[in-house]
Amino acid sequence: MRSDCHICRSEGFTANSRVTLRFNENSVIATLNVVDGQLLPSGTAGLSRIAMHRLSAIEGQKLMVSHAPVVTSLSHVRKKVFGNKLSDDEIADIIKDISAHRYSDIEIASFLSVCAGSRLDVDEIIGLTQAMVECGKRLSWSGQNMILDKHCIGGLPGNRTTPLVVSIVSAAGLVIPKTSSRAITSPAGTADTMETLTTVNLNLKEIQCVVADTNACLAWGGAVNLSPADDLLIRIERALDLDGEGQLIASVLSKKIAAGSTHAVVDIPVGPTAKVRSDKEANRLASLFTQVGAACGINIRCLITDGSQPVGLGIGPVEEARDVLSVLQGDNDAPLDLRERALFLAANLFSLSYQESVEQGLLRATSILDSGKALQQFQRIVQAQGGIKQLPEARYQHTELVPEACAITEIDNRKLARLAKLAGAPGSPAAGVRLHAKVGDTLSKGEPLFTLFSDSEGERDYALAYYSEQGNPFTINLT
Amino acid sequence: MRSDCHICRSEGFTANSRVTLRFNENSVIATLNVVDGQLLPSGTAGLSRIAMHRLSAIEGQKLMVSHAPVVTSLSHVRKKVFGNKLSDDEIADIIKDISAHRYSDIEIASFLSVCAGSRLDVDEIIGLTQAMVECGKRLSWSGQNMILDKHCIGGLPGNRTTPLVVSIVSAAGLVIPKTSSRAITSPAGTADTMETLTTVNLNLKEIQCVVADTNACLAWGGAVNLSPADDLLIRIERALDLDGEGQLIASVLSKKIAAGSTHAVVDIPVGPTAKVRSDKEANRLASLFTQVGAACGINIRCLITDGSQPVGLGIGPVEEARDVLSVLQGDNDAPLDLRERALFLAANLFSLSYQESVEQGLLRATSILDSGKALQQFQRIVQAQGGIKQLPEARYQHTELVPEACAITEIDNRKLARLAKLAGAPGSPAAGVRLHAKVGDTLSKGEPLFTLFSDSEGERDYALAYYSEQGNPFTINLT
Structure with missing residues (x-):
């Protein structure tokens, strides 16, 4: 005014x-x-x-x-600022007020910051999860007693297994109505990637139709208001580039519970530059996920996986979509690591569903993928969501060549993610990075190391400046 | 755009x-x-x-x-978010970037929130204090080897001792170039109160003239840019109603050091509704103040005082100014508790300066106040700062009467402060509260309990609604 x-x-x-x-x-x-x-x-x-x-x-x-009326739950935030544990009711008050848009951005930033790290204990995480479920819609799937789900806690560029896992599992007749988020701090979320291939902005009724038709969906969760508080928190988390443990678990599980899921696998990649850096931390997170899940009525199986380098070759919505399609199509040059990880996750969902061993599940998953049934099922889902889109091409691309013969010894996930983000991902879907080599590969002088895609010269230059000044993700040994 | x-x-x-x-x-x-x-x-x-x-x-x-370039010190904030100790260099980077306006409000909110409570250790507080001093101007007072200062950590409505202490101490010929802040979360800071009486918005040269003339000043510190980082932090602290321990110490001491002070007393009121609620907490704060002061080259004496109820009768800039004037003038109805507290603080500054006992200091202070020399000195300071102003009257006032004969057994400092703030203090200088009774007083039916002053009907109604619904600061026993 x-x-x-x-x-x-x-x-x-x-x-x-x-x-x-x-x-x-x-x-x-x-x-x-x-x-x-x-x-x-x-x-x-x-x-x-x-x-x-x-x-x-x-x-x-x-x-x-x-x-404005006094927002009384802010006194609970102050209580937490000063290091005290919050009760379920206090957390519920906070989340209710955030959902009702009663908090300013700096108040949300304060709340998120003091709940980050390991500052929420298991009771508080359970309280937060339940409070977030209470605030949103809750889906139910009539006639189904087992609803599957999967989640990756992220931090690994290119790790786009969801479309593969959903296609494999639902091709077997299991129900997996997957709603995904957009990227928080990464160059692409599953929703960003799927949006390059089809419509993901489905309302509840549309999701129900797709699931009735195909046993599955690959939709964006935001449009169905599953966890409106979480969407508001994520806006600020993104701006602060922050992703706290308790907040993470509550965000993931509240959306799973609201989506009506009964069984889920959670992929926790561990590596020096992944979101989780040690087995100890991964085990702690796995234990919290399982405990909070049990308290909230959802069966969680955590899988601690290799997070030492990116999965697949494409980073950014469109480039990751290309990898997904090539695995589904069984292309010769399809990234093997992406294929194997998706099969492993699907195997664990089969193991949970049929109470069979992971080995048996793996045979089942491999057969579905290799027979082309997963591709068919993916096409059915995409068709049900509104049909396939043409992948857009980036306006600018730059391929970086290696100046000398060398071997790649390490790839820094964080720097690679940042590079792709500076290039414009996920805001520009075609922006990102395509790797031409992974850890262990050797390159001759002048061979391509990666290609950078962007939709504006500004972003291209900004990303390349970052790459040459401080953000080179590759550690190489001259050979 | x-x-x-x-x-x-x-x-x-x-x-x-x-x-x-x-x-x-x-x-x-x-x-x-x-x-x-x-x-x-x-x-x-x-x-x-x-x-x-x-x-x-x-x-x-x-x-x-x-x-925008990547603000690299934000990674240090994230480090602190995740519970790790910051080095001096990391803190210096953060404060430099904040001073240069490179942080967004939510980033500052995040930093403040994770440094609040007891989350900074003594090394970090020293680092923060020094970093804040580095970023601002630093005053020196040629030819003076002892520069006095005083500070109250606040939380006690009406506790406006500074103008009294400065007048008493400088009347004795000691140098006390006092710069004060405006209110952070209280209904008035010393700068807000002094501004109702004279000009406080002095630049460095003007302050130096006033001090050369009178050995003292009662100016607002913000205009001389003593701690520009602190001013930016305080804006967000105020919005979050947050005042962390480390931040508090660094804010206070950085301004004292930048102001060239060598010796200072710090008043720490303790009471169930004061900022500090237990002797244990007060002792901890006193110890931190003294340690950080010593590491940064300033001699700090902390005084733990009674914080069980407001000091004086007026709350809000103008009402507190009235109390200050009545004590200086030796009015019969001048609030005795305000007078005694000011004398005690001045006594301790004399004790530090002349290496005499506090008792000796108290005799000296009392004699200066009672002889009228403190009033004369106050008038000289005000004259040097631009002359006395007429105190404004509030447009609306409401006097609350007690419905039955009663005794006051408790006054909640926080609710009283909030009441005065809702009435418009310190934004409207004339807004606030005048108490007509304190703890221990008895009132007959229909006698006045307090008067509320405000400059708008909206604020008056808002404050009175708070008073009658949840914010009554008075605990009374019917007699």
């Missing part, structure tokens, strides 16, 4: 005050930004898109502005 | 991206807010006042916008 408008002047409202806005029955709490001069007409408020949407406000009509 | 402008479109900039703005030699990092429609002309950016100021930007001229 304008500094000279009657609200800013006569009611003691100052810049950054929290205010309540009311339009008909709806209200939101907002932060007052004060503008000088003629930017806004006098007596007018400029609202954000989300405030307009939540208020169902109509331009030109009258809006009520008043002091 | 507009969503359809060439920067938002062609360079992959999205809402909330961090961007660098350049104008001639100056640059800032800013958060990109994207607006729809005609709010801004195409190709135009709307800047905040602070960005305009820091860039020395001129309206209508060309501004360069580019991707």
